Amino acid sequence: MSYVAIMGNGPQELIPDLSRYEAVIDVWIGADRGSLTLVKHNMTPHYAVGDFDSLDEAERETVRNRATVFDQYPSEKDETDLEIAIKTAYALNPEKIYLFGVTGGRLDHALINIQLLYSMMEQNIQGIIADQQNQLQLTEPGQHEISHDSHYPMISFIPYTKVVKRLTLEGFYYPLIDEIISWGSTRCISNKLISNFGTFSYKEGILLVIKSREA
Numbered sequence: 001m002s003y004v005a006i007m008g009n010g011p012q013e014l015i016p017d018l019s020r021y022e023a024v025i026d027v028w029i030g031a032d033r034g035s036l037t038l039v040k041h042n043m044t045p046h047y048a049v050g051d052f053d054s055l056d057e058a059e060r061e062t063v064r065n066r067a068t069v070f071d072q073y074p075s076e077k078d079e080t081d082l083e084i085a086i087k088t089a090y091a092l093n094p095e096k097i098y099l100f101g102v103t104g105g106r107l108d109h110a111l112i113n114i115q116l117l118y119s120m121m122e123q124n125i126q127g128i129i130a131d132q133q134n135q136l137q138l139t140e141p142g143q144h145e146i147s148h149d150s151h152y153p154m155i156s157f158i159p160y161t162k163v164v165k166r167l168t169l170e171g172f173y174y175p176l177i178d179e180i181i182s183w184g185s186t187r188c189i190s191n192k193l194i195s196n197f198g199t200f201s202y203k204e205g206i207l208l209v210i211k212s213r214e215a
Helices: 033-040 057-066 081-090 107-122
Strands: 003-007 027-031 047-050 069-072 096-100 126-130 134-139 142-147 154-159 163-170 176-182 197-202 207-212
Touching: 003 033, 003 081, 027 033, 027 081, 033 047, 033 057, 047 057, 047 081, 081 096, 081 107, 096 107, 107 126, 107 134, 154 163, 154 176, 197 207
Parallel strands: 003 027, 003 096, 027 047, 047 069, 096 126
Antiparallel strands: 126 134, 134 207, 142 197, 154 207, 163 176, 163 197
């Protein structure tokens, strides 16, 4: 399998337009109530996992009947439902994992979910978080091409490590050449491409790249 998508329990109003991703996703996984979200979007969860304590009996039965695999866990467990979903995804050896429904609501949940992108990077898997306004991913040193997305026209580069060294931005409205950015710097917030493609490169550190749009 190449591309896997996981739907979490996040607020419904922040779920992106899933039709933008349907053509590239091979497997859809619902984490707890995220399984019901997929069903409500007329999609069949290939895997529905979690304790399902956020669903009533009728909702659980709906998910059980629609999911290809329904895997219920005890409510008292060491892992979150989202972690279980990610482990399910890892078993499929994907190249890329999309996370939906993992932003909004509690800030502690949102922050730890962003950190999950790092654990995916360690597995040599590209992780992407997407909601109505934002698309996030972590990158490692090297040269990267980035394309214009009319849905997320603004692009920000935020250091995930304390320092990111020799950052160069080409094809951007605000270009950079061999700059150092560190925690707390707003130097690379709210940039945009001047054409359909651009590149960014750096020598050391990890960058959180956020494409976004206004509400």
